[in-house]
Amino acid sequence: MDILQAFINVLNPTTLLFIFLGVTLGELVGVLPGISSPAAVALLLPTTYALAPINGLAMLAGIWYGSSYGGIITSVLLNIPGEGDSVISTLDGYQMAKQGRGSLALGVSAFGGFIAGTIALIALQFVGPSVAKLAVRFGPQEYFGLMFFGLALVSWLSGKSILKGMVSCALGLLIGTVGGDIVSGESRLTFDQNVLLDGIGFVPVVVGLFGLGEVLHTVGEQLDVSGKTHFSFRGLFPRKGEWSPSIWSTLRGTVMGFVAGAIPGVGPTNATFIEYAVEKGLSKTPEKFGTGALEGVAGPGAAGHAGTIAGMVPLLSLGIPASGTAAILMGGFIIHGLFPGPLLYREHPDIVWGLIASLYIGNVMLLLMNTLLIPFLVWIVEMARPYIAPLIGVLTLIGAFCLNNNPFDIWLAICFGILGYIFRIGGFPLAPMVIALVLGRKAETGLRQSLQMSGGDFTVFFTRPVSAALIALAVMVLLVPLVSPWIRRLRSRP
Amino acid sequence: MESGGSDQGSRFSVERVFGIALAILSLVCIFNLSSSSYLVFWDEWGPGPSWLPYVLSGILLVLSVFLIVPRSRTTFAQLGASPPGTVKYIVLVLALAWAFPVIGGLLSLCLFVVIEMVWVEKNKWSIAIATGLISTVVVWVIFVKLLGVNLPLGPFGT
Incomplete structure (x- = not known):
């Protein structure tokens, strides 16, 4: 299977319709504050179980990266970032809009996003299979090491506090152990409830945490759209002297976004902040940053788009989701009996290459939307706000119910919704929890298989160089932030 | 281990309340595992079915102590009132x-x-x-x- 064959497979009316639906929903999610891309992917996850796998996955992936485009529109025109990776665009984008150059900021974002997305997809096409080929040689020790390292990185980098990241991760792992044991089948932590014998369902957890949790955090808030500024189609294109700096910023942002986005826990949002700092550092006129510098919009915008697509590398090649949204998308694979990881390239090449082809097609659709539909998208922000909360409530509850037709899942979704709300107000990151939930069983399998091979001897993890290095790195990642304040305090003592 | 907010030693904080809830959850899980006599902790092949849940409950219990002890915290008042709805x-x-x-x-x-x-x-x-x-x-x-x-x-x- 090659990419051309994959294009032939996905270029049919049904798959194109689902790609279009995905990127359109993603775009809408991006422009609408109060609903994020993980929430939207989680809420629509249950609807994909009745679809052909490629159609469902293309739609979910479309929502994911479509939201990264849409968020920039409201950041620039209304000073309201729709997504985390478009927050940085408010600094210079909104200033440009106030100076009457908002159309140019959006044009550079749209064309830059298209270039960054295309380059990132080409890189994904080549890097993904190479990483998968390498990972195919991994044994249970390496798999456990890889997952332990991934979870440690996500706990460290997802929030402001590693303590809260670790709490979120450990809670996700504990929830994942509820139900039948992977080896003996004996029930664990079910509290004699038959409904828990199959474990806590992934869908009720994610629709609750991301959908309901988010709406509880924002319901009833009024949206100030008073910052609306003028937009014109003619102004979308840069003038003669503006092409060169924006293209170089876009290329730098693409590289930065791709590298950062592929690392679990860093993600596209952090990539945009790092790229903004890089652009400011390289600029001959850093004082213009924050007052409407074109590079301040082009570079971070490209980093956001490339970072989102780069998240597919660890997901497809290693089965390690780099962010909360990637973990939910992984749930979409699992619903269809597909397990992302190195064997996916060999066993289901039609799905992997079909998904990559759908991303190329979606990227073109998004370029058209982001140049032709901007006034419509701004109108949507003003009109749709009052309908979001009831819509999310309905989708959460029906989404939790529909996979197993079990009302108990509705109560689970509500409990996790309240937990998601508490996490948000307390500053606990959600990504480690959902990644731990999706990886927990695989990590436990790797751990117990390795220990069974060695008769319970933990040094088995240090007999192979890759697993030894990954576990040592993971321990360092977890311990250094915990220990360093103590060391600093000891050093400062006379 | 930093955390948001700055109200030093406040009695009620999001972290502390959540930490207490987490400690209770961990203890309930440990009690449930210990009362399930059929669940083996460790056998001749290595860890049994209850090993990982025990370890994770223990880790959560330790982490909850870090959340409960007085530090710089985010108080409910600092968070502002919850959205009206x-x-x-x-x-x-x-x-x-x-x-x-x-x-x-x-x-x-x-x-x-x-x-x-x-x-x-x-x-x-x-x-x-x-x-x-x-x-x-x-x-x-x-x-x-x-x-x-x-x-x-x-x-x-x-």
Whole structure:
């Protein structure tokens, strides 16, 4: 299977319709504050179980990266970032809009996003299979090491506090152990409830945490759209002297976004902040940053788009989701009996290459939307706000119910919704929890298989160089932030 | 280990309340595992079914202590009041979860949308009823007709 064959497979009316639906929903999610891309992917996850796998996955992936485009529109025109990776665009984008150059900021974002997305997809096409080929040689020790390292990185980098990241991760792992044991089948932590014998369902957890949790955090808030500024189609294109700096910023942002986005826990949002700092550092006129510098919009915008697509590398090649949204998308694979990881390239090449082809097609659709539909998208922000909360409530509850037709899942979704709300107000990151939930069983399998091979001897993890290095790195990642304040305090003592 | 906020040693904080809840959860899990006599902790092959849940409960218990001990914290007051609709929304969602199998899936979803739009979002009744009816039709088409979901039927057949 090659990419051309994959294009032939996905270029049919049904798959194109689902790609279009995905990127359109993603775009809408991006422009609408109060609903994020993980929430939207989680809420629509249950609807994909009745679809052909490629159609469902293309739609979910479309929502994911479509939201990264849409968020920039409201950041620039209304000073309201729709997504985390478009927050940085408010600094210079909104200033440009106030100076009457908002159309140019959006044009550079749209064309830059298209270039960054295309380059990132080409890189994904080549890097993904190479990483998968390498990972195919991994044994249970390496798999456990890889997952332990991934979870440690996500706990460290997802929030402001590693303590809260670790709490979120450990809670996700504990929830994942509820139900039948992977080896003996004996029930664990079910509290004699038959409904828990199959474990806590992934869908009720994610629709609750991301959908309901988010709406509880924002319901009833009024949206100030008073910052609306003028937009014109003619102004979308840069003038003669503006092409060169924006293209170089876009290329730098693409590289930065791709590298950062592929690392679990860093993600596209952090990539945009790092790229903004890089652009400011390289600029001959850093004082213009924050007052409407074109590079301040082009570079971070490209980093956001490339970072989102780069998240597919660890997901497809290693089965390690780099962010909360990637973990939910992984749930979409699992619903269809597909397990992302190195064997996916060999066993289901039609799905992997079909998904990559759908991303190329979606990227073109998004370029058209982001140049032709901007006034419509701004109108949507003003009109749709009052309908979001009831819509999310309905989708959460029906989404939790529909996979197993079990009302108990509705109560689970509500409990996790309240937990998601508490996490948000307390500053606990959600990504480690959902990644731990999706990886927990695989990590436990790797751990117990390795220990069974060695008769319970933990040094088995240090007999192979890759697993030894990954576990040592993971321990360092977890311990250094915990220990360093103590060391600093000891050093400062006379 | 930093955390948000700056109210030194405040008695009530999000972290502390959550830390206490987490400690209770960890202890409940440890108690449940210890009372399940059929679950082996360790055998000649290595870790048994209860090994990982025990370890994770223990880790959570330790982490909860770090959340409970007085440090720089985010107090409820610093967070500001909850959005005005949060409590009302929770009440409505709980009512919907109860009503869903009792009065039927479609009717309860329609009522949820109407009441939420009037009570929480402060919209007019006419707009709320129209939105409720449209969203019910959309749910019926997508979930019942296209995806084949069997929503519970109430006394009115909806």
